[in-house]
Amino acid sequence: MGHWWERNILEPGKLPLLLALAAFVLTFLVTRIVTRLIRAGKGPFGNVSAGGLHIHHVVPGVVLTVIGGFGAVASDRHGFGGAIAAVIFGIGAGLVLDEFALILHLDDVYWSAEGRKSVEVVVLTAALVGLLLAGFSPFGVNDLTQDELQDRGGVIATIAVNFLFSLVALSKGKARVAIFGAIVPLLALAGALRLARPTSPWARRFYVHRPRARARALLRAYRHDRRWAGPRRAVQDWIGGRPDPLPARLPGRD
Helix, strand or coil, rough: CCHHHHHHHHHHHHHHHHHHHHHHHHHHHHHHHHHHHHEEEEEECCEEEECCCCCCCHHHHHHHHHHHHHHHCCCCCCCCHHHHHHHHHHHHHHHHCCCCCHHHHHHCCCCCCCHHHHHHHHHHHHHHHHHHHCCCCHHHHHHHCCCHHHHHHHHHHHHHHHHHHHHCCCCCCCHHHHHHHCCCHHHHHHHCCCCCCCCCCHHHHHCCCCHHHHHHHHHHHHHHHHHHHHHHHHHHHHHHCCCCCCCCCCCCCC
């Protein structure tokens, strides 16, 4: 275990990535704590405004991400400058992705149900970076031996096949499986072989004249969502805070 940790985590070339990940996760957690305190009206914190304009933290996040990104490109990843740039980039990325839903919807949906997308994207990003730190390489290249890596044709074929599996899984409405499948071998293959989600492009294209497959896809999606939707929302609410309740609507009103 110690040898694996030294080889994959403490390797000098991976230190900036480790620092960026730590800064990213810590920034997200601190930001969520501060925003929840502001929402509850507790503590010394408050919203930042300039001339009556509310400044979302995605704005300084973009600035820090740009500074950290260009700093990382300009510096040596083994030096002190690269470590500082990685930390700045991680902080900026944490601030930006904490308001990912706001950017996606172009609306202040931070405390709405749509705001859960920010938590999901942050968790997904942290998990992917963690896999890269653990020694995984995109599209299954980490499974190739040194002799196989020297064969460019074999490497290209491996990347192409794994990318194809990820693309099929994505078209079947399995975005998480497709993303993680690009890093973890055989995961994209499993997603590509399983039934598509009933609302996915694959189902709309290939299940139109296959009522049995369409019915199986609907049943599997219903069972999956009934089992996992509630726990997933509970975890997202625990991490990011419970969304505001939807306003009551009068009967007959849109």
